Amino acid sequence: MDTRQVTQNLATFFETLSPQSVSQLHTLYDALATFKDPFNEVQGLPEIERIFRHMYGALDQPHFVITGQLVDGAQAFLTWEFRFRFKRFDTTTLQTVRGASHVAFNEQGLVTLHRDYWDAAEELYEKLPLVGGLMRWLKKQANS
Structure with a gap:
């Protein structure tokens, strides 16, 4: 397996x-991937597909921009920007969530583990109308 090529294919x-x-x-993920x-x-491809299908139902124009790749053995780390518009409020502003994914591959080059890391408070909750004000206040209190 060429992990660099498999990672590029995933990106x-x-x-x-x-x-x-x-x-x-299914062409990139193992049937029992997490x-x-x-x-x-x-766990399992049907559940992973459900999450990505839900993304398209809940958001307008969601898409990923891969900003970096780091490959080591049978695993990789991808940094990304997830761009979208909300469907229910502030439908005109393009939102950006910055995060990273740790992925591990089996001998066949299929993803067995996909874990996303991103700050839900800063990258999402602070952008919501009612919750955002509370989150910004809490952040300010924690930093004072």
């Missing part, structure tokens, strides 16, 4: 991800 897949291509995750982010922890 390209996510940069071109669409509602139609979610069903192609996925974890600040809101989900699931």
Whole structure:
């Protein structure tokens, strides 16, 4: 397995991800892969697909921009920007969440572990109308 090439294939897949291509995750992920982010922890390809399908239902124009890749053995770390617009409020402002994904591959080059790291408070909650004010106040209190 060429981990650099497998990682590049994964990066390209996510940069071109669409509602139609979610069903192609099986070409990159093991059937029993694990996925974890600040809101989900699931195992198995159907559950991972469900998360990405939900993304398209909940947000307008969601897409990933891969900003960096670090490969070591059978694992990689991808840094990214996730860009989208909210569907229910502030529908005009392009939002950006910055984060990173740790992925591990099996001998066949399929993802067995995908864990996303990003700050939900700063990158999401602070942008929400009611919750945002509270989160900014809490952050200010913690820093004073």
